[in-house]
Amino acid sequence: MIKFSEVIIVKIALSMRNFLLSFLFFFSISFSLGAQTKTILNEEYIDTKLEELRFNTKISDPEKEKALFSLKSESEKIGYQWGIPKSGRCIIEIYEKQKKNREIIKLATELEKTDAGPEAYRTMANLYRSKALALEYMGLDEASLKDFKTAVSYAKKIKDSNIRNYTLSLSYNNMTIYFLNKRLENTTYKDSVIAYSKKSIESAQLINGNSKEIPLTKKYEMLSFSYMRLGISSLEEANQPGNLQKAEKYLNESLNIVNTYNLLDDSKVILMNQLSWMYLEKKEYQKTIQYANLARDLEKQFPNPTNRIESFEFLASAYSEMGDSKNAKIYMDKYTYLKDTIRITEKNNTDYSSNILLQDSKKIRKKYLQ
The missing domain is CATH 1.25.40 (Serine Threonine Protein Phosphatase 5, Tetratricopeptide repeat)
Structure with a gap:
């Protein structure tokens, strides 16, 4: 029979083991970044560390965030322009999970000034899209729409067709939030919700699934959400002839996709x-x-x-x-x-986000009016 004290000892040992593994992983990154005499810091090294952090689930978000900021700093030191938004984008993904909209706006505003070239088109598209969403959640509609349009312009330049179509589908889908929030001011915005939802569906349907980066699961997640958005548009005017039937059709289409592909x-x-x-x-x-x-x-x-x-x-x-x-x-x-x-x-x-935008606007005016 296993004694209670033995169970406690085993649990403590396992906890210490997990702690040591997390500590050693983070320490190895910190040590590697600090020991420039032993490690030649270059673009390939930074990319490798970014990939390790991106797919490692054994370290906490605060530890990961700290390591990513270190990689961002090292990218700046060696002039690795793409490394700056890449590491920053990973930080923003953490902030998105935590719903830290203020932090997203502040960091994205800094990162979007980096000229990282054509290889960074996807990263830049997602930076602008994330910032646009954060601005919209804060009620800063017009600033949000401007960044959504910039995200789409970057997405259209992406070379890989699957990544391009997924990024476009995601951007069009997210953009509907702007029109949803404005539709009470102007009824024509409701038509824009429908139009951009259909654009999102069209782009998602072009994804063929022959990509590690964009598996078919992502395609069906986009399709499900866009059909749901169309259903919501019909529900908002359920008293109009035929709208309730349209809503039921779109929502059941979305539900069918969710159940068929086990989306959760x-x-x-x-x-x-x-x-x-x-x-x-x-x-x-x-x-x-x-x-x-x-x-x-x-x-x-x-x-x-x-x-x-x-x-x-x-x-x-x-x-x-x-x-x-x-x-x-x-x-x-x-x-x-x-x-x-x-x-x-x-x-x-x-109030906080408006202050960030105001300060940034003043800096830009000062730069170009001197």
């Missing part, structure tokens, strides 16, 4: 919420509750308060329509509290 990411949470909304419009309230609860369960794997808010809203509405005032109040209170919390956070973030 945060976009599936969004899809479950939209299906909940669709059944709310169809007055099928049990299905509304079913899909909203599926969304809530999935959201625990991919935490996002915005998605949680939607689930609470649809649950509150469904219970209210069914005459269950007790449950309706529970979910409406959750909805109101979380929405107010997010509104306060977004306001603080917007």
Whole structure:
């Protein structure tokens, strides 16, 4: 029989082993970067270290971020122009997971000034796209649209067809967020949501899957999300003749792709919420509750308060329509509290990001007006 003390000793030993492995990996990078007398720092060396960091899952994001900043600094020292945005892009990917929009804007604004040449077109496209998304999340719509257009212009120059079409599909898809946020000001923007969603689908369909960088999973993720976006556009005007049927068609197309290719990411949470909304419009309230609860369960794997808010809203509405005032109040209170919390956070973030853009604008004017 295994004693409890023996189990504790084994767990401690395993924890120490994992800690030492992480420490030694990070130390090896730090030591290599510092020991210039023993290691010749060149572009190939930096690229190798970037690849090691990119695919290593055994070290934490803070450790990885620190090592990436070191590689960025070394790229600057030796004049490796492409190494600067490459390492910076990897840092931004970490920030995207952490939803650090302010940090994304600040770093991308710095990196986009680097002239890394044609080989960096994909990296630059993604830098501008990530910054555009962060700006949009902060409510800085016009600055966001400008960067989306720049991202598309870089994406069109990418030589590899699969990478080019995937980057274009992703950029077109992300760009719909701008038009979604502006559609209440001008109804013609709704047509732009549909147009860019279809552009995203067209580009994704050109991906043939013969690429390690762009596997077919990425193709179907893009197709699923774009069909869902079309479904949302129809749901927003569900009272118009035929729109509810269109919404059901697009959302079921998206769901079919998700199920066929076993896709599982945060976009599936969004899809479950939209299906909940669709059944709310169809007055099928049990299905509304079913899909909203599926969304809530999935959201625990991919935490996002915005998605949680939607689930609470649809649950509150469904219970209210069914005459269950007790449950309706529970979910409406959750909805109101979380929405107010997010509104306060977004306001603080917007103020900070506007200041970054203002400072950068002043620097540019000073440079060219002297």
